[in-house]
Amino acid sequence: MAGNVWRSTVPRVMGAIKTQTPQPRTFSRGIQTVTLIPGDGIGPEISTAVMKIFEAAKAPIQWEERNVTAIKGPGGKWMIPPEAKESMDKNKIGLKGPLKTPIAAGHPSMNLLLRKTFDLYANVRPCVSIEGYKTPYTDVDLVTIRENTEGEYSGIEHLIVDGVVQSIKLITEDASRRIAEYAFEYAKNNQRNSVTAVHKANIMRMSDGLFLRKCREVAENFKDVKFTEMYLDTVCLNMVQDPSQFDVLVMPNLYGDILSDLCAGLIGGLGVTPSGNIGANGVAIFESVHGTAPDIAGKDLANPTALLLSAVMMLRHMGLHSYAKKIETACFDTIRDKKVLTKDLGGNSKCSEFTADICKRVQDME
Amino acid sequence: MVKAQKLKSAIEDLCLSLHLKSTMAAVLRGSLVTLAKGLNGAWLQRLCTRSLSLTSSQNVLEVPPARADSTFKVTMVPGDGVGPELMTAVKEVFKAADVPVEFEEFHLSEVQNMASEEKLDEVLASMKNNRVAIKGKIHTPMEYKGELASYEMRLRRKLDLFANVVHVNSLPGYSTRHNNLDLVIIREQTEGEYSSLEHESVSGVVECLKIITRVKSRRIAKFAFDYATKKGRSKVTAVHKANIMKLGDGLFLQCCAEIAELYPKIKYENIIIDNCCMQLVQNPYQFDVLVMPNLYGNIIDNLAAGLVGGAGVVPGESFSAEYAVFETGARHPFAQAVGRNIANPTAMLLSASNMLRHLNLEYHANMVSEAVKKVIKQGKVRTSDLGGYASSEEFTRAVIANLAF
Numbered sequence: 001m002a003g004n005v006w007r008s009t010v011p012r013v014m015g016a017i018k019t020q021t022p023q024p025r026t027f028s029r030g031i032q033t034v035t036l037i038p039g040d041g042i043g044p045e046i047s048t049a050v051m052k053i054f055e056a057a058k059a060p061i062q063w064e065e066r067n068v069t070a071i072k073g074p075g076g077k078w079m080i081p082p083e084a085k086e087s088m089d090k091n092k093i094g095l096k097g098p099l100k101t102p103i104a105a106g107h108p109s110m111n112l113l114l115r116k117t118f119d120l121y122a123n124v125r126p127c128v129s130i131e132g133y134k135t136p137y138t139d140v141d142l143v144t145i146r147e148n149t150e151g152e153y154s155g156i157e158h159l160i161v162d163g164v165v166q167s168i169k170l171i172t173e174d175a176s177r178r179i180a181e182y183a184f185e186y187a188k189n190n191q192r193n194s195v196t197a198v199h200k201a202n203i204m205r206m207s208d209g210l211f212l213r214k215c216r217e218v219a220e221n222f223k224d225v226k227f228t229e230m231y232l233d234t235v236c237l238n239m240v241q242d243p244s245q246f247d248v249l250v251m252p253n254l255y256g257d258i259l260s261d262l263c264a265g266l267i268g269g270l271g272v273t274p275s276g277n278i279g280a281n282g283v284a285i286f287e288s289v290h291g292t293a294p295d296i297a298g299k300d301l302a303n304p305t306a307l308l309l310s311a312v313m314m315l316r317h318m319g320l321h322s323y324a325k326k327i328e329t330a331c332f333d334t335i336r337d338k339k340v341l342t343k344d345l346g347g348n349s350k351c352s353e354f355t356a357d358i359c360k361r362v363q364d365m366e
Numbered sequence: 367m368v369k370a371q372k373l374k375s376a377i378e379d380l381c382l383s384l385h386l387k388s389t390m391a392a393v394l395r396g397s398l399v400t401l402a403k404g405l406n407g408a409w410l411q412r413l414c415t416r417s418l419s420l421t422s423s424q425n426v427l428e429v430p431p432a433r434a435d436s437t438f439k440v441t442m443v444p445g446d447g448v449g450p451e452l453m454t455a456v457k458e459v460f461k462a463a464d465v466p467v468e469f470e471e472f473h474l475s476e477v478q479n480m481a482s483e484e485k486l487d488e489v490l491a492s493m494k495n496n497r498v499a500i501k502g503k504i505h506t507p508m509e510y511k512g513e514l515a516s517y518e519m520r521l522r523r524k525l526d527l528f529a530n531v532v533h534v535n536s537l538p539g540y541s542t543r544h545n546n547l548d549l550v551i552i553r554e555q556t557e558g559e560y561s562s563l564e565h566e567s568v569s570g571v572v573e574c575l576k577i578i579t580r581v582k583s584r585r586i587a588k589f590a591f592d593y594a595t596k597k598g599r600s601k602v603t604a605v606h607k608a609n610i611m612k613l614g615d616g617l618f619l620q621c622c623a624e625i626a627e628l629y630p631k632i633k634y635e636n637i638i639i640d641n642c643c644m645q646l647v648q649n650p651y652q653f654d655v656l657v658m659p660n661l662y663g664n665i666i667d668n669l670a671a672g673l674v675g676g677a678g679v680v681p682g683e684s685f686s687a688e689y690a691v692f693e694t695g696a697r698h699p700f701a702q703a704v705g706r707n708i709a710n711p712t713a714m715l716l717s718a719s720n721m722l723r724h725l726n727l728e729y730h731a732n733m734v735s736e737a738v739k740k741v742i743k744q745g746k747v748r749t750s751d752l753g754g755y756a757s758s759e760e761f762t763r764a765v766i767a768n769l770a771f
Binding site (some may be wrong): 135168170 | 506507508509510514519543544560562565566570571572574575576577578579580581610611612614616617639640641643647648664665667668669671672673676677696698
């Protein structure tokens with residue numbers, strides 16, 4: 001009898017030792033494998049550029065390239081190829097280039113598929129003014145965190161009678177709490193001072209009211225981060241007049257979509273904006289949000305800045321801050337120098353020249 | 367002024383007919399004019415204007431010229447926050463400019479339990495009578511008792527104020543990051559995301575319905591194209607998110623495209639809302655007239671107002687088939703400024719000027735708007751949101767001082 005009890009406790013004890021609580025990501029020892037999804041159009045060129053720069057910086061990253069074209073799985077449901085899925089599940093970190101969504105291909109957009117497969121609930125977009133790429137707004141330094149799974153983009157629409165359409169916006173307690181918690185943790189881990197919840201609870205009193213209540217509850221647990229709430233229209237009004245007053249913004253889906261693109265416009269557009277998607281189970285996919293630019297694909301004219309800055313964001317997420325700082329500084333220095341800029345930044349150099357300049361700077365920094 | 371001139375010309379005719387010498391005629395003229403000015407009676411005017419013939423003894427009355435013969439009645443709802451202060455500014459300027467408008471004031475508010483159905487009905491009755499109103503923002507609190515729709519939304523629905531037009535014009539003399547902007551933003555105001563149809567089907571899950579109908583989408587599209595035609599605009603851009611909300615915004619877009627075919631002279635384009643926001647901060651000059659459903663309109667109104675100087679400088683109006691309500695473009699009660707005398711009356715004054723134009727009082731409308739623009743151009747008296755140190759009262763007094771009669 002005692003033997004039975006002993007035999008049942010030992011595996012339990014062993015199990016408890018094996019399954020440790022998930023630690024914050026510190027991959028500072030050993031080489032970390034990252035799934036790379038080059039994408040379509042200019043995707044392969046900019047991915048190669050990023051790989052070259054990482055090699056020059058001697059970052060401890062090993063790339064595993066995968067393709068994500070939708071295939072029809074058993075049961076008729078569209079899904080991403082199983083090799084891609086298991087690679088992501090194993091590595092947990094991914095870097096993605098622009099994906100093409102063919103119209104009338106029968107399957108939903110690839111971004112939507114990826115989001116559903118890995119439950120990518122938070123979209124994080126840090127917007128920092130780039131010295132050297134002048135826009136009318138010079139002091140932008142904010143982060144937009146957008147809830148990515150529900151809200152207005154739930155896709156639930158009905159034709160009630162001919163000529164009347166209803167779209168349903170869904171707000172749930174769990175999703176709101178999850179995104180609020182992520183926002184405050186992000187603020188704490190990245191030394192940001194305040195989190196602002198953006199909402200329209202004076203009009204959509206129940207739905208945004210619920211979102212706001214959850215944010216307030218989560219704010220109670222993070223007393224050292226300042227929490228404010230602001231109406232969406234006030235944020236838009238103040239954002240174009242004085243963007244320096246904002247720090248971290250957290251909001252539901254539609255407002256996040258609009259505000260994150262607005263902030264990208266403030267710093268110079270989608271060609272220089274990084275973006276990251278955080279999912280449940282520690283999965284994180286970092287991507288460039290611009291299009292595939294089929295007209296310049298293959299001509300060595302693309303600008304790899306967006307993908308490069310997303311990769312830098314990825315390094316920070318993994319805890320490799322020194323490499324991140326090195327590559328980011330090299331990139332900003334190259335842009336500030338204005339000698340080898342690609343066409344969209346105002347110069348007329350090739351992508352390979354731009355990349356080579358950054359590689360040289362990174363190596364000089366050793 | 368006019369009477370004295372007529373008197374003078376009548377006396378001159380008289381003198382000529384009497385063949386008086388010039389100096390004597392001048393003396394006679396002078397004394398008669400001073401007499402007329404002193405008396406200023408209606409009979410003297412009639413004396414001047416009637417013809418000097420025998421039949422004129424029949425006392426035919428002639429109407430005194432060039433003055434509006436009655437005052438217009440306009441409903442005024444000051445609203446919350448700085449609304450009452452802005453309305454005071456409007457009233458003072460109107461009094462100084464001798465504008466023939468009489469205001470019927472109603473204090474409607476949802477704050478602190480002042481909400482009542484009777485008040486709302488009174489306002490509606492007055493509006494239906496006068497047909498023109500000027501209004502501040504009625505604050506919508508986040509807490510709700512019973513009804514999910516706020517006062518403003520109910521007012522809009524009952525009067526069917528379906529179109530909201532915001533004029534985004536750069537002010538001459540005040541430079542922002544984008545100068546010489548001239549946009550018009552037309553927003554559908556009665557349906558869309560502001561339908562206030564929400565329910566909690568399961569605990570922890572709230573659904574909010576966004577309604578788009580063909581009738582209302584067609585109506586706002588037609589309004590936009592008619593407005594563009596009337597004001598001589600060349601392009602109308604529809605703003606939507608039909609790649610995600612395929613049925614809802616898809617219907618809106620389809621209606622806009624259908625109406626666009628009836629106006630071949632006006633160029634029609636469409637753009638997705640997030641791209642539109644990005645383009646507005648990078649290159650706003652590519653847009654002319656924008657038309658969109660409710661929520662996007664709220665966002666773009668405020669964004670565009672921020673581009674030219676903030677909520678204090680942009681006027682706006684709401685139209686239905688029968689009524690017109692004039693207000694500011696970006697609607698915020700600005701409660702932090704209450705009592706501090708710092709709010710900028712420019713937006714409300716420009717909107718009041720638009721109201722006068724709507725009432726066909728062109729002369730007074732131009733007088734008010736020119737005065738406001740002159741004060742801003744001179745740059746000496748500016749409120750704090752434009753970077754100055756003047757108070758609202760000082761600004762109002764400067765506008766009154768600059769009214770050119």
